[in-house]
Amino acid sequence: MYKMSVIIPCYNARDTIAKTLHSIAMQSIADEIEVVIVNDADGVKYADILSRFTDLHIKYVINPENRGCGGARNTGAREASADFILFADSDDQLTN
Numbered sequence: 001m002y003k004m005s006v007i008i009p010c011y012n013a014r015d016t017i018a019k020t021l022h023s024i025a026m027q028s029i030a031d032e033i034e035v036v037i038v039n040d041a042d043g044v045k046y047a048d049i050l051s052r053f054t055d056l057h058i059k060y061v062i063n064p065e066n067r068g069c070g071g072a073r074n075t076g077a078r079e080a081s082a083d084f085i086l087f088a089d090s091d092d093q094l095t096n
Helices: 017-025 068-079
Strands: 004-010 033-039 057-062 084-087
Touching (some): 017 033, 057 068
Parallel strands (some): 033 057
């Protein structure tokens, strides 16, 4: 069981998601964080970027149709398994 699930809706986020994931990986509790990335039907492939973050526990979900940021967050919340949820955007960066 993870302490925190970080929900990240993605729509055309290839240019920013790596920095967001890197900032999560730098957290002191990174091994207790589940990252739920929700591709909001943008048709973009993120596998090559996500594969670089083997130290993170990433759950990748694809919405079958675009539901907007709120819909993607709801999808992520349903997929989350931790006691606490943090919503982050695909261009956010967490600081220690």
